[in-house]
Amino acid sequence: VLPPILRRLRSATLALGLAGLTGSAGLAVPALASSTAPAAATAASQAPVLTAIHASHHRGYDQLIFQFTGSLPAHRSAHYVSAAAPSRSGGPVPAAGSARLLISFSGTRGPGRPTVADVQPTRRTYALPGLIQLVKVPGRTGTADFSAGLARKEPFRVFARAHPSRVIIDVRTPYRTVRVHDYFLSSRQIAAGQPPYARAVSRRVITSSRPFRALQRLFAGPTPAEHARGLRFVASGATGFTRLTIHRGVARLRLTGACRSDGAAVTVASEIVPTLRQFSWVRWVKIYDAAGETERPAGDTSSLPDCLLPPHPLAVFPRILVIVVTIATALGILLGLFLTMTGVVSGLIRRPNVITPAAYQQERVAAQPVTTGQFEPDSAWPAYPFRQIRADLGRIISATGARYQKFWNWPFGPVIWVLLTPISAVMVAFLAAAAVTAALLLALLALVMWCGAALGAVAFAAVLILLRGTDAAWHAVIRTEASCPRCYHRTARPAYRCPACSALHRELRPGRMGLLARRCACGKLLPAMVQRATWRLDAVCQRCQEPLTRGSAVLRDVRIPIFGDVSAGKTRFLYAGLNSLIQTARAADIDFGFPDQDAERDANLALDLIRSGRDTVKTAFALPTALTGRLGSGISGALVHLFDAAGEYFRDPQWHDSLGFLDGGQGLVYVLDPFSIGSVRDQLAQHDSDALQLENAAAGDPEAAYGRVVSRLRDSGVPAREQRLALVVSKADRLALAGLDLPDESEAVADWLRRMGVHNLVLSTRRDFAEVRYFAVASMAGAAVGTHDPGAPLRWILRSCGVRLPDRPPAAPGPDPRGTGDPADREPAGHDRPADAAPEATVPHEPAEAPS
């Protein structure tokens, strides 16, 4: 055993020697041939017997070793021969490869004559870069000839070694190689009946012409080790191949020798086809027989010669039956395709089952009956995935099935069809293929539709949560509501009328009718969100269906009920406060307006009275309609509802149930007439008895009037402890005329009330409400004044509800809210009521009626 360094030195020396000996393969052969010409070997005492052959690859060369016992052969030679060169026995030199090296051992008579013993098999294949195959050539007695198939003709050298006796042949491999696969049939897989039968083995071949070299190795067969693993090369009689061409993905080759499948299902084609198709540029393989014939010589398809086609396992009649059934199946597939297409056209275009809004509404009512206090679902088109998708699929399936059923109406009875079994079988195959095809296509369509619906549902749900969350957040943060000015019903979402058909949409929000928009039953597209609908549609009350203020449910909603005894000055305070509010807003560049013309007209009439210093008329005995104004602009605005009912409603308990406007107020205003306080009347009687005659003072006890309302709130379950109360002492200017001045500050007013003997009222208000403030207002004044401002209670409540508003009115009386700006139009802050004022001439309300 040589040390590694010596082995490397030997290899390098050999390579250099080979390189020095030969500049090229063509030139080297004669030189080597001459150098290895038959030479006299040293005679040995024993006859040489060839006992083993070894082949291996080393760096730069393949080495072939013939090992002998006894002496070396007397003559040993090697030289290249052509493929057609005859052997010494006269036959060709058979070895797979592009070059053939004939190796001969011989000797004179006597002990030097070689004998080949126990060298099996006679043909062996190697997976080496250069040496492909070694075949023992039959020769004359006393000689031993071998044919070595090589990948390429390359220089070689022959030399001998003794102890043991060896003849060594080194063949250069000065080329780059790449690994390819050859597919041999596995006898074990075939015996077990388990495809695939072909197994790949690796070969290193020269990089050029890889398909050719892979086939060359294939025809060389498996190596002994691969053979031991059960791999076999099935040649099907072929001895090789020629004319391998590859053009546009089609590989063509012609087999040499015989060609027969012998009835086997696996042939040489089973090895050639995968071996060639491992290359990406080969898609089809056409194999020709030796005569140049193949089944389909043209076209992009693989093709085999007839000699390699498997035999037909069926007899003539079954074959014909299979062919006919196959044709019938193909026709059935076409019929299924046709039936599905017509079913789709019929179900979606010609006779679709359209789920109308009315039908969908009925379905929903049937599924969830409407109970008391609920409304029927809206009449609008549902979103497609919610209902129509099922109707469409059902109609398509039923239309397809109905057409298919017609094909089963056979003209003969079952007995006839039994007698005509072959024809029946064909028909059954035809119809079964149609049914399977239609079922698969309908399943595909259903899958696509439901997948689309599922994806849409995910997106739908995400957007729905987002939109409803936005809606809820808006409602919670801005504190929006829709208040009916007539029936006092409050809701987060009002109903909306379709502008085209006036149909009522009570559930207008993102949902199954649509996310951003819904389509009314009449076809009109409506916005689905309150934020958009409130500016485009007419909102109505969910309960009484009366029109609501534009902007309801989107703008901040503030409700301020005003209550008090009869003739306490509620109406006067309302309009005087409103007048002050308008002036304050205008001075602060805050828009104030009335959302509808009726409200604006009524308000202006009353404001004219206030500004001119005349008396308002007695409030009609009818449930009040809120006076609604819009404070601010855009989405930051607020709707302010002021409720003023006749005092008689608060006196008589039988009317308490109808005072629903008290329930939803963010802040209540209790108007107290100071002239109804006994001590005040006593003091005034001492000073100015005319003042009492001038005033139409409230006759009732102020504490009693207050107590009735608070009791009513408690009885209705209204949490008064969470509300604010503005206790307004009205007619402060009148009181001043009579010689009693009222303070401005809240606590001072409360102290004044205590001094006047209504301390129980002060205590009750603080006990009953979350927050109470006391105001003294000059509700008889026509414009805002520095003291006793009638707008102060309203400002306090509005500011408490988050409405942006200055804390104080403008320093000087502002311009006329109607914008005339003419000082003559403005009534100075007078305290006198014009003597010629005739309330009946300027009555904005209906005449008062007595309570029934």
Added chain:
Amino acid sequence: MRTPPTFVAYRVTTVLAAALILVIFGAGLGGLGPLGELHGLTHQAIDWYRTITGVQL
């Protein structure tokens, strides 16, 4: 009552999507398109048919 346009759009989209899948599958059996590997199935079927009937498709 006129069918809403969204219904028509959804129907057309789903039918076209199903048809597209069908075409891609069919092309794949013919060795074309992204499902071209299905061509092997076609070959196997044709080989089987040729084996038992002798008819070359």
